[in-house]
Amino acid sequence: MPELPEVETTRRGIQPYVEGNTISKMVVRHRGLRWPVPEQLEAIVKDQRVTKVERRAKYLLFRCDKGTLILHLGMSGRLRVLDNDHNIGKHDHVDIYINNGHVLRFTDPRRFGAVLWTEADTDTHQLIAHLGPEPLADLFNADYLYQKAKGRSGNIKSFIMNGEIVVGVGNIYANEALFLAGIHPAKAAGKISKAKMAELVEAIKLVLNRALLAGGTTLRDFRKSDGKPGYFAQELNVYGRENEPCLRCQAPINCIRQAQRATYFCKQCQRR
Template sequence: MPELPEVETTRRGIEPWLKGHTVAKVNIRQPKLRWPVPDTITALEGQVVHELTRRGKYILLHTDAGVGLIHLGMSGSLRIVEADLEPRKHDHFDLVLGSGKAVRYHDPRRFGAFLWVQGDPLQHPLLCDLGPEPLSDAFDGDYLFAQSRKRTVSVKVFIMNARIVVGVGNIYANEALFLAGIDPRCAAGSVSRERYLQLVQAIRQILAYAIECGGTTLRDFVREDGTPGYFQLELKVYDRAGQACAVCQNPIVQITQGQRSTWFCPLCQH
């Protein structure tokens, strides 16, 4: 699944092609995505995209008429193509631009979304309950410590809760906990304020570096220009069960938490 760095990489990649440009036509080839693409999406036609922002894993296209809301789902990607390029299988919609280019959405599993929002998009039901952005000033150790009190859920599951903080998916939760030296099995409420300060710093560092590297390529995801990101070459624990820890050489252990795989070093993380 594309995670926050991949989504942010995509937003930055398509922004120069969309910002300040007119959406001449919206071509919907497959309206049955995670939620049906609404008929109102045609309101984008003729509109200038003033700004592209991101909230969690959603990309927001801001126009005078409203906001287009795009989610990449499990296997979705956006790329810039010539508007007359023949679509491939699973190319579900195009935003044809006045420039002659098109933003094309590809999604084999159809778990993504393309919605139309009028009014404040941050009050939309999909966005209004999201926690702070992990790279924003609102996310710090004091906040995470306060949110964790009396919680018995594991610290890894805790930081993957989008109501607590958005965009810390499985890959980056594993890596951040390793960098902070925290055992992912610890109850969230048992972690000290000082260690949450360290964890926030680790989350920020991992996500910022992943964005700089262009996101992580796993399974279906590629960047907007069709080339992969390379952060996966830097992973220290994720998907490395049985391999030697980069710090202590002890084998990396794999367990299951909240129906997701977790990887950690039992010696370095405690």
């Protein structure tokens, strides 16, 4: 599933082709995504100039003259920049034609993505209003995370993956950040000291920045906007390495299930 680094990599990839240009037309081949593509969207966006391409959590925001086009990649979606509209595939659901001759093609085999529109402030949109701070922003710091964790008995991994606490810390990055911070994933969030929370915040920022530099993590579905894979998978310390030796202490990496997700950790390096 595309997470924050993959979505940000996509944003950076498409930005030069879209920003400052005009949507000449949109073609919708299948409206039945996670939320139906609005019936009049093709007419609404036609001839609108895209002033900015931004990201909030895992949502891509195309700021237009009269509103914002909101796009979510879902579980397996991709947004690619093409030079033409040839070779349309079974899962190519939406094409956005730009007046410079390029086409943005949204491909989503599982149809869990979304292409929506709003003329209101996106910070008040029902899909965005409840979201926590961006993990790479200054607002996400040790003081903030420690205060949010107070009194919470739930495990720390689920806590940092909660989008209302902080956005964009997906399963892979949560596993990796907890390893770097030396925190057991099953430890209660409210039992972690402020000093340790500071280490965790720094680990989250470090892991996400590394993933951004590598172009994201390709494990199965993700490809960048140019169709090439991300390479952060080559830098993973624990994720997907069950029973392999820890890169620090050589003890075998363990795997447990938390909230139906695989959690990888080292018992020696991440003690409870």
